[in-house]
Amino acid sequence: MSGIAIRIEANGLDTLVNRLEAMTERAVNMTPLMARFGVAMIASVHANFAAEGRPEKWAPLSASTVRSMEYQAVQQVRGTKRYQNAKTDATRSKYEQQAVDGLGHKILVRSGDLRQSIMVGEVTNDSVEIGSSLPYARIHQLGGTIGPVTVRPRTKQALAFPTADGTVVVRSADIPERKIPARPYLKIQDEDIKLFVGLTMDYIREGAV
Numbered sequence: 001m002s003g004i005a006i007r008i009e010a011n012g013l014d015t016l017v018n019r020l021e022a023m024t025e026r027a028v029n030m031t032p033l034m035a036r037f038g039v040a041m042i043a044s045v046h047a048n049f050a051a052e053g054r055p056e057k058w059a060p061l062s063a064s065t066v067r068s069m070e071y072q073a074v075q076q077v078r079g080t081k082r083y084q085n086a087k088t089d090a091t092r093s094k095y096e097q098q099a100v101d102g103l104g105h106k107i108l109v110r111s112g113d114l115r116q117s118i119m120v121g122e123v124t125n126d127s128v129e130i131g132s133s134l135p136y137a138r139i140h141q142l143g144g145t146i147g148p149v150t151v152r153p154r155t156k157q158a159l160a161f162p163t164a165d166g167t168v169v170v171r172s173a174d175i176p177e178r179k180i181p182a183r184p185y186l187k188i189q190d191e192d193i194k195l196f197v198g199l200t201m202d203y204i205r206e207g208a209v
Helices: 011-028 031-051 063-078 089-101 113-117 137-142 190-208
Strands: 119-123 128-131 144-146 149-151 159-163 166-170 173-175 178-180
Touching: 011 190, 031 113, 031 119, 031 128, 031 190, 063 089, 113 137, 137 144
Parallel strands: none
Antiparallel strands: 119 128, 144 178, 149 173, 159 166
């Protein structure tokens, strides 16, 4: 060719083609990406527990639930050596009050078992399952009705129940029907969608490295 020209060689295109093919393969095999979504969702669900509902707050605890939590807290502190070794009733009362004040009355984290039970389940090429295997996980998520039921002691001779006037000890108790409000802790937030998009872009780009 006379005059001036530039020469284009295809040697560098092989690398580009290989990278595009690798990115395409990652787009076909999405299972690792789904697993990343699952891990991200567990963190989001833990944030839901910490906020006691997002973006809407969960229904507050009932008065009976609060009394039950306080009763159990007092019973636990009464079993400690510092309580039993206390010299005065005033000191013992102080320990009981500290146990009650330390509860914080956080919703759905009475023992922490439900929150800690959230895990990644089945992971496929186009889906990931996140949930809990605890028997009461479903009713707290969706709400519902439990009871009526008759409760009897398993290892002791009687049952103790907290009331507004003190503790009632009985050999059995008829628990009336009780409604549990829905407190959706398994909930995808708007910020999770944005995170999923970012994770997807990162996953595809990794094929070009």
